Amino acid sequence: MSVRHALLALLGEGPKYGLQLRQEFESGTGEIWPLNIGQVYTTLQRLERDGLIESDEPEREGPQKGFRLTEAGSAELFAWLSTPPDMTSPPRDELVIKVLSALRVPGVNAHNVIQIHRRYLVELMQQWTRLKEDEADFDLQFALVADAELFRLDAIVRWLDTADGRLKRAALEPHAQPAMPRLARRLVVRR
Amino acid sequence: MSFLELRRVSKSYGEGATEVRALADIDLSVDRGSLVAVMGPSGSGKSTLLTIAGSLEKQTSGEVLIDGAALQTMSHNDKARLRRRTIGYVFQDFNLLAGLTAVENVSLPLELDGVQARKAHAAGMSALEELGLADRATHYPDELSGGERQRVAIARAVVGERHLLLADEPSGALDSTNGEAVMRMILAACKQGVAAVVVTHDAQLASWADRVVFLRDGRVIDQTVPPPSPESLIEPSPEPSK
Numbered sequence: 182m183s184v185r186h187a188l189l190a191l192l193g194e195g196p197k198y199g200l201q202l203r204q205e206f207e208s209g210t211g212e213i214w215p216l217n218i219g220q221v222y223t224t225l226q227r228l229e230r231d232g233l234i235e236s237d238e239p240e241r242e243g244p245q246k247g248f249r250l251t252e253a254g255s256a257e258l259f260a261w262l263s264t265p266p267d268m269t270s271p272p273r274d275e276l277v278i279k280v281l282s283a284l285r286v287p288g289v290n291a292h293n294v295i296q297i298h299r300r301y302l303v304e305l306m307q308q309w310t311r312l313k314e315d316e317a318d319f320d321l322q323f324a325l326v327a328d329a330e331l332f333r334l335d336a337i338v339r340w341l342d343t344a345d346g347r348l349k350r351a352a353l354e355p356h357a358q359p360a361m362p363r364l365a366r367r368l369v370v371r372r
Numbered sequence: 373m374s375f376l377e378l379r380r381v382s383k384s385y386g387e388g389a390t391e392v393r394a395l396a397d398i399d400l401s402v403d404r405g406s407l408v409a410v411m412g413p414s415g416s417g418k419s420t421l422l423t424i425a426g427s428l429e430k431q432t433s434g435e436v437l438i439d440g441a442a443l444q445t446m447s448h449n450d451k452a453r454l455r456r457r458t459i460g461y462v463f464q465d466f467n468l469l470a471g472l473t474a475v476e477n478v479s480l481p482l483e484l485d486g487v488q489a490r491k492a493h494a495a496g497m498s499a500l501e502e503l504g505l506a507d508r509a510t511h512y513p514d515e516l517s518g519g520e521r522q523r524v525a526i527a528r529a530v531v532g533e534r535h536l537l538l539a540d541e542p543s544g545a546l547d548s549t550n551g552e553a554v555m556r557m558i559l560a561a562c563k564q565g566v567a568a569v570v571v572t573h574d575a576q577l578a579s580w581a582d583r584v585v586f587l588r589d590g591r592v593i594d595q596t597v598p599p600p601s602p603e604s605l606i607e608p609s610p611e612p613s614k
Contacts, residue, residue: 306579
């Protein structure tokens with residue numbers, strides 16, 4: 182997560198103080214990501230050093246020092262908003278590795294491994310949904326954050342469902358070349 | 373006490389070598405006011421479970437109790453009355469009657485049950501109002517959007533004094549915002565004391581439920597445990613001990 186750009190975005194609305202930036206960052210993300218005030222000031226110092234923000238009172242320090250966006254900062258903010266984050270290389274997902282490993286360990290039922298994780302994910306989703314159910318009506322920012330988390334977890338559950346189905350089919354067609362071990366080899370090679 | 377209870381319910385189709393077991397020894401109980409989701413892939417038996425719970429199909433063995441009464445001891449007429457008065461169904465493809473307006477669709481089960489047309493119409497209107505569809509009452513299904521049609525189907529399922537709501541993939545082909553609206557409505561019905569079962573393959577829909585039951589190959593293989601307070605998600609995690 183880019184705190185740097187999130188702060189630039191808040192300053193895009195107008196000049197602000199450090200403490201104010203922290204409060205607005207937290208409330209603007211549905212209070213899901215707490216932000217350390219030290220991190221706010223360090224980031225602001227770097228942004229100032231890089232010429233992306235400026236202060237009217239360069240000598241003054243502390244919570245009352247105000248910052249505003251420079252032209253370079255504004256350009257950086259717009260460039261960031263319109264550039265998709267790098268998603269080209271898949272993350273090394275522990276859950277994927279776990280399911281692949283379950284296929285290789287004798288005596289382990291991969292379906293059970295899948296179900297343990299599926300249940301855990303659905304329980305997490307139930308908690309997020311409950312939060313959304315309580316708060317979504319009056320907190321748009323929070324609903325967006327909760328949706329993002331629900332879709333992320335949902336994607337993992339769907340992958341588990343697909344893996345479950347694939348394993349079941351593979352067991353019914355023992356002559357077919359199992360796809361999983363080949364994928365496992367490729368992952369090993371990539372490392 | 374649970375309003376719906378399935379005790380060791382099994383269902384088979386065919387006999388001998390061609391026998392297919394759709395459900396095996398299902399135990400499930402749903403309390404008044406609670407929403408249970410049954411989650412499983414296609415072919416796991418979830419739709420069969422719902423039709424048996426709703427007395428639309430008979431189990432091969434085991435017992436189904438609704439409000440303490442066993443379905444297998446009921447006469448045809450008793451079961452028909454139960455379906456008209458107590459159970460509401462929501463299907464994936466809405467199943468609205470094309471020749472009737474929204475309000476006529478909603479009030480139809482009451483009229484079939486002998487409620488006076490005027491009273492049935494009033495109840496239908498108030499169910500539509502609650503779901504934000506009052507201005508659509510006189511429209512025909514083909515004049516409504518997918519989301520509106522599903523809301524009419526839910527209004528029809530909860531109209532009158534229904535206590536059991538059974539929904540099969542209730543968000544069907546709706547987008548996720550409309551799917552969420554559907555689940556909010558089902559949940560609102562539960563808050564008024566309705567017992568509800570939603571079967572789905574969709575984890576996002578299932579996550580609205582108080583309890584999620586996982587079905588595989590006709591068997592309940594697992595279920596969620598009641599979650600801790602949702603606030604645990606947004607409290608900062610304790611510092612790991614060093």
